[in-house]
Amino acid sequence: MSDLTFASLPLPAPQLRNLERLGYRAMTPIQAATLPAALAGSDLIAQAKTGSGKTAAFALALLTRLNPRDFGAQALVLCPTRELASQVSAEIRRLARYQQNIKVVTLCGGQSIGPQIGSLEHGAHVIVGTPGRIKDHLRKQTLNLERICTLVLDEADRMLEMGFMEDIETIVATTPTTRQTLLFSATYPQNIQQLSARFQNAPQRVTVEALHDEQQIDERFFVCDKGERLSGLTRLLSHFHPGAAVVFCNTREWVREVCAALNAGGITACELHGDMEQRDRDQVLVQFKHRSCRILVATDVAARGLDIDDLPAVINFELPRNVEVYVHRIGRTGRAGKKGLALSLFAESQIHRLRAIGDYQQRDTALETLQEVPQSNQPLAPPEYITLCIQGGRKDKVRPGDILGALTGEAGINGQAVGKITVADNASYVAIARDSADDALGQLRNGRIKGRKFKVRRL
Ligand code: ADP
């Protein structure tokens, strides 16, 4: 058995201590399979399921190569969506803590470009962003990639699906050919091989657990006429009672419809799709992560790669056209050793999709009918928390501890009632147990955070 400790890698001692503080006790399989080669400077093409720790696999490598005194961009990470880019930035920042003054800048669309230009002028060691916006900066000459040592293509399969090939080409052409190129992908279709052939130099290929462990995810398939899917979904929700679930639809139109129908039926649901304003998307995600909304109804693109820990269930309102998408969807549940539930509705005419799923995963896909699912009269419990939005964030030097202090200080609410706290650039979000939400709102509105008054509202 190979050594899975981070100490077996040529990492600086302060980084090893940082990893320990982060609770990273052992490498995940993809980290163990990629880090030795990545740290040695090889190009890599790595395939592993969502939630397997791919970010640290490339972040640890790119960080060891940075020169902190050089404020030029030395590492570039391309991601398909803004949500992913911000998750990757957050992880890189955590892993960069062992060194001082490493600047990580996130460049994505859906945000004004001015402040991004400002951040770049102050210098940035690591750039994380979506291809479209990075290309905009190159065109405006507000970003220079001539000193990039490490280029990472994260979720490369999805970037290609989203039509970013040309943008990626334009961007890569401005980086030095001496760079190291690390390509990560959950799947390995033909066009990924082509991408690799174009941009990589003798890459090592690593595949880890491409499929989910059968023991970990309980997959159930329910035949259901197309016209009965809404009632079928409600039936599944009230029988299985998941603490939280993502319901996947193949189109935005269905996302809207399903979400509206659930809410009309008294089940609090939020929608997530590509047509939404970025701010609304961020807020929906925060609400879901904060457990103030149990059901998230989403398209694949919008939900791609989201690192939602602890998702008890995934529901396919309809089966996706493509098996790899199915595998990706259900990979959001049954993570980190927990059991997951994946429920799928499908029309009899789509039985071929089900067969394809069974073949691909080499396992039985037994059919069930919805009539076999006992009808339950117990309504789905309302969400545990309510999320409050504070109009002040990282840019106002607000930290989670400040918010917790403002809530639980003198005559404040019980710390037990406070759930997750998320601090974004310009706003912060705090989850409060339902019955303490009014008190908490009053406490925050009347009090101060960091000696300042901020606007606070309920999401
Ligand atoms: P992927 O990109 O493969 O979907 P992520 O990089 O987002 O996965 O990692 C998933 C989660 O696992 C993150 O919350 C990350 O902080 C955590 N993680 C990564 N590596 C380790 C490790 N070695 N030990 C413990 N947790 C880890």
Ligand code: MG
């Ligand atoms: Mg990832």
